[in-house]
Amino acid sequence: DTGVSQNPRHKITKRGQNVTFRCDPISEHNRLYWYRQTLGQGPEFLTYFQNEAQLEKSRLLSDRFSAERPKGSFSTLEIQRTEQGDSAMYLCASSGRQGPVLYGYTFGSGTRLTVV
Amino acid sequence: DQQVKQNSPSLSVQEGRISILNCDYTNSMFDYFLWYKKYPAEGPTFLISISSIKDKNEDGRFTVFLNKSAKHLSLHIVPSQPGDSAVYFCAARGTYSGGGADGLTFGKGTHLIIQP
Numbered sequence: 001d002t003g004v005s006q007n008p009r010h011k012i013t014k015r016g017q018n019v020t021f022r023c024d025p026i027s028e029h030n031r032l033y034w035y036r037q038t039l040g041q042g043p044e045f046l047t048y049f050q051n052e053a054q055l056e057k058s059r060l061l062s063d064r065f066s067a068e069r070p071k072g073s074f075s076t077l078e079i080q081r082t083e084q085g086d087s088a089m090y091l092c093a094s095s096g097r098q099g100p101v102l103y104g105y106t107f108g109s110g111t112r113l114t115v116v
Numbered sequence: 117d118q119q120v121k122q123n124s125p126s127l128s129v130q131e132g133r134i135s136i137l138n139c140d141y142t143n144s145m146f147d148y149f150l151w152y153k154k155y156p157a158e159g160p161t162f163l164i165s166i167s168s169i170k171d172k173n174e175d176g177r178f179t180v181f182l183n184k185s186a187k188h189l190s191l192h193i194v195p196s197q198p199g200d201s202a203v204y205f206c207a208a209r210g211t212y213s214g215g216g217a218d219g220l221t222f223g224k225g226t227h228l229i230i231q232p
Contacts, residue, residue, distance in 0.1 A: 004159070031218060042205050042222030043160065056219060091159055101148040101209060104162020
């Protein structure tokens with residue numbers, strides 16, 4: 001297993017366009033998380049899946065954002081009608097049943113989104 | 117409202133000496149605290165965690181101390197090595213952290229620079 005994989009690594013898009021990112025977690029991990037990190041800030045929680053069920057969404061996740069995890073495997077994060085304020089690093093993480101507290105999450109390298 | 121605060125944006129320490137990174141929090145509902153390390157262009161990597169019912173946890177060169185009455189935790193790295201140069205994030209888990217059951221609230225990070 002090569003860890004958490006995120007694609008693409010970089011995405012440049014024009015304002016108003018839709019973008020979709022993909023995350024492939026560690027295969028035996030049933031929990032998957034999306035975070036957003038802007039310059040000078042720590043990661044901010046967006047949403048969390050346990051298997052295919054989306055159990056929690058942050059108030060940061062406006063109605064332009066949607067995340068899915070069909071069949072409890074990979075996940076996608078879509079942003080519709082992108083705005084310049086959406087420019088950030090989008091991080092995906094996964095963990096096993098024990099959650100993050102003993103062994104932490106395993107983060108991917110992120111997708112850097114630039115909206116021009 | 118920053119619930120997890122890292123007030124030092126950067127810290128410079130000589131190789132071989134002790135590095136002490138500090139973190140303050142405001143939410144008494146946090147039940148676990150974690151430290152992550154991040155290199156440029158990579159996702160954060162889990163270092164060490166501590167339960168709110170403990171006051172110390174040690175793993176090799178890394179020790180985390182928790183002072184619940186002061187709502188303060190610190191990460192000690194002894195001895196500091198050049199490879200420790202990175203951004204260190206303090207994070208907390210709690211039901212009301214805004215991160216849901218397993219979401220984490222991160223501080224803004226401290227850039228640790230180990231000087232030869």
